[in-house]
Amino acid sequence: MRIGILAYQGSFEEHAHHLRKALSTSGLEGEVIPVKKRMDLTSVEGIVLPGGESTTLGVVAERMGILEDLRTAIHDGLPVLGTCAGAIMLAKETSDSKVKIKQPTLGVMDFAVVRNYYGRQRESFQETLDMSRIGAEKVLVPFIRAPAIVKVWGNTEILAELEGRPVMVQEGPTLATTFHPELSSSYAVHQYFLKIVKR
Ligand code: GLN
Numbered sequence: 001m002r003i004g005i006l007a008y009q010g011s012f013e014e015h016a017h018h019l020r021k022a023l024s025t026s027g028l029e030g031e032v033i034p035v036k037k038r039m040d041l042t043s044v045e046g047i048v049l050p051g052g053e054s055t056t057l058g059v060v061a062e063r064m065g066i067l068e069d070l071r072t073a074i075h076d077g078l079p080v081l082g083t084c085a086g087a088i089m090l091a092k093e094t095s096d097s098k099v100k101i102k103q104p105t106l107g108v109m110d111f112a113v114v115r116n117y118y119g120r121q122r123e124s125f126q127e128t129l130d131m132s133r134i135g136a137e138k139v140l141v142p143f144i145r146a147p148a149i150v151k152v153w154g155n156t157e158i159l160a161e162l163e164g165r166p167v168m169v170q171e172g173p174t175l176a177t178t179f180h181p182e183l184s185s186s187y188a189v190h191q192y193f194l195k196i197v198k199r
Pocket of ligand 1: 053146
């Protein structure tokens with residue numbers, strides 16, 4: 001299987017490492033490729049949208065002409081894992097300090113986010129999350145200038161929570177986390193994503 005990572009910005013290397021580990025520990029053959037151009041998208045069976053800055057990700061993806069292709073591919077069932085800024089890209093509603101904002105996003109999942117909900121870089125933190133809903137052990141994960149999921153509706157399911165707020169959600173083959181699983185010592189989220197891709 002071939003998994004792409006949108007590679008304009010952010011934690012590409014860490015996601016690639018976690019995906020390779022998840023492939024080998026799941027007994028799967030596969031490769032991980034960077035996605036930058038529209039052509040790159042045509043050969044992948046799943047894609048990761050990494051953390052970074054969602055405004056930059058959205059603007060560059062739009063300029064490269066990939067945003068629309070990606071939206072169509074997701075509507076056609078391409079599995080996606082969006083982490084932090086990647087999760088913001090997936091949400092149908094985005095706001096910044098409670099004000100609705102316009103920034104280019106994919107807007108494909110039934111949930112609303114507030115960007116930078118927990119404050120600035122120095123307010124970043126780590127938390128141990130209960131991952132039993134994806135059949136995994138508890139994991140310690142970082143939240144870095146993280147968004148909060150403030151509303152979930154329709155077909156979006158909550159897979160993990162922190163203090164009563166969803167931090168990992170799924171709608172069909174599309175997964176979003178407000179934390180950074182690629183910066184943790186666990187491969188559980190990536191393994192779970194590969195299971196979805198394999199289906
Ligand atoms: N604060 C960033 C944004 O709003 C997300 C931060 C991250 O991806 N670690 O896009």
